[in-house]
Amino acid sequence: xxxxxxxxxxxxxxxxxxxxxxxxxxxxxxxxxxxxxxxxxxxxxxxxxxxxxxxxxxxxxxxxxxxxxxxxxxxxxxxxxxxxxxxxxxxxxxxxxxxxxxxxxxxxxxxx
Amino acid sequence: xxxxxxxxxxxxxxxxxxxxxxxxxxxxxxxxxxxxxxxxxxxxxxxxxxxxxxxxxxxxxxxxxxxxxxxxxxxxxxxxxxxxxxxxxxxxxxxxxxxxxxxxxxxxxxxxxxxx
Numbered sequence: 001x002x003x004x005x006x007x008x009x010x011x012x013x014x015x016x017x018x019x020x021x022x023x024x025x026x027x028x029x030x031x032x033x034x035x036x037x038x039x040x041x042x043x044x045x046x047x048x049x050x051x052x053x054x055x056x057x058x059x060x061x062x063x064x065x066x067x068x069x070x071x072x073x074x075x076x077x078x079x080x081x082x083x084x085x086x087x088x089x090x091x092x093x094x095x096x097x098x099x100x101x102x103x104x105x106x107x108x109x110x111x112x
Numbered sequence: 113x114x115x116x117x118x119x120x121x122x123x124x125x126x127x128x129x130x131x132x133x134x135x136x137x138x139x140x141x142x143x144x145x146x147x148x149x150x151x152x153x154x155x156x157x158x159x160x161x162x163x164x165x166x167x168x169x170x171x172x173x174x175x176x177x178x179x180x181x182x183x184x185x186x187x188x189x190x191x192x193x194x195x196x197x198x199x200x201x202x203x204x205x206x207x208x209x210x211x212x213x214x215x216x217x218x219x220x221x222x223x224x225x226x227x228x
Contacts, residue, residue, distance in 0.1 A: 031214045042118075042203060042220040050214065058215070090157065094214055099145050099164075099207070101216055103157035 003027055004104040006091050012110045019078040021107050023091030025071075031094040032074040033101065034058075034066060036087040043090065049074055081111045114139045116206050118219035125194045126227050132179075133189045133222045135204030144208045146180070146187045151201040151221075160202070163187065191224075199226040 003026030013019050023032060033048040035058075045058030047066040055066050063085060065077045078085055091104040115138045125131035137146070148160040163171045163180050170178050175195075179188045191198055204219040 033216075035218075040121075040220060043218040045215065048215065088155065092157075092216075099162055099209075100147055100159050102159075103149075106155045 004091060004093055004102060006089075006104040006107050008107060009105065010108050012112060013081050014112055015082060016080050019081050019109065019111075021076040021089055021091075021109070023074040023076070023104055025074075025093050027093060027095070027102070028071060029093040029095045029102075030071075032068065033092040033094075034064075034074065034076045035090045035092065036060065036085075037090060037106075038087050046076065046089075078109075081109075083111050085109065086111045114141075114206055114208065114217050116204055116217050116219040118202075118204055118222050120222045121220075122223045122225070124225045124227055125191070125198075127194055127196060129194055130190060130192045131194055131224065133191075133202050133204075133224065135187045135189070135219055137185050137187065137204075137206050137217075139185070139206065139208065141208050144206060146178075147205040147207070147216075148176070148178070148187075148189045149203045149205060149218075150198075151203065152197075152199070157203075161189065194226050196226050196228060199224055 005024045007022045034046040035043040044060045046064050049055045049068040067075045089107045092101040094101045117136045144165045146163045150158045150160045161173045175192045177190045201221045203221045206217045
């Protein structure tokens with residue numbers, strides 16, 4: 001299995017509070033991604049990174065920001081959490097020569 | 113823009129039988145990759161099978177095989193001798209390797225139930 005961890009695995013927070021999710025990889029892969037999974041929507045890309053300090057928006061980036069200061073870490077921040085951001089968040093990685101993505105275990109975030 | 117469509121929200125199959133999950137996609141590219149991922153109740157996303165568009169031969173991995181119809185833009189997954197452990201959400205995904213962004217596009221998923 002690809003070495004990808006996500007923390008925390010579960011989080012409950014209140015509306016308006018900031019939240020940061022962490023993705024850590026030990027594979028030295030160049031590409032990292034953040035998705036959210038919601039019923040009926042599959043996986044939707046929030047942001048992705050193609051190198052240290054290089055990031056770009058996905059299809060549902062509003063309300064989210066990311067940072068990648070090291071190859072192994074990709075942080076997703078909700079500056080002011082809203083109930084619509086209640087979801088399961090997945091991190092994924094892909095190598096330069098690779099085809100498929102490898103996924104982390106997911107983080108279930110509940111915003112009350 | 114590329115899209116991936118899974119028109120079957122839910123499917124059921126009897127244990128030991130065969131089931132086919134459908135996936136269609138829309139792209140103007142000629143070179144791309146297609147994937148099927150499995151998500152069991154544990155929530156972990158697991159790669160099941162991969163197909164390169166330039167290969168005419170359909171990919172096979174043990175009991176899992178695909179029917180890749182490039183002209184029809186169809187990429188179905190066949191599961192033979194279904195087992196209880198095959199019960200999961202299945203997602204079809206597309207990637208264009210020439211886009212330079214390494215973005216993947218996912219379908220909305222098909223929930224497979226396996227009946228004992």
